[in-house]
Amino acid sequence: MKKVAIPIANKKISEYLCGCSHFAYYDMESKNTTISESAVIDFTNADEIRLWIKNNGITDIILHRIRKELIGIFTSEKINLFVGVPMVSAGQIIEAYRCGKLESDKNIITEIIN
Template sequence: MTKKIAVPVNEAGILDAHFGHCKFFALVNTEGDKIISEEKVVPPPHEPGLLPRWLGEKGVTDIIAGGMGQKAINLFNQNGVNAFVGAPHLSAVELIEGHLKGKLTFTANYCNHGANHECGGH
């Protein structure tokens, strides 16, 4: 299964705990448990509700974040993006590889469980 996973990151590519005000997003395309490609993009200026829509329009299927409010989680789900919250402070690649292999523990896990639901059996 192919996925496009977003992770809010700082200049060094490490998880930024403040996803709404991060300097970059790592956007990583995956196939099965392998990373196919990755890019770092600058998000638009912060405004409520914009990032879930912007990432959804970019084809993102999942976001891995440190923390996120319930309203943001709901907005991501409404835009077809599964939110995995409570990620540890690691690089985007480490987070995504751990997530794809089922070895990453989140303190919260929110999935929209839509019609085409496939989120690894959580």
């Protein structure tokens, strides 16, 4: 199963994970999108992040920006990260993802890793 998590704030992708109000989850097999009730996750706690990944069956995370420290946690859990995605609605992001047209922004990636 492949499940994508998208952090949402103000009806579009959140700039950072920590700034989101909830998550949109897209299941590639069922083609269903669900919205979480809230985003009560402590993204400074690696154990809590790993538990969130496991409990939600997440395989991919689509983000605009990410703190450099979090990249190692997600890669150790074999999570695919799409970084630098435009701050648009979850529906637009999911459609681009489904069509194979979602790409990470190399400028934002360079900014994060440097």
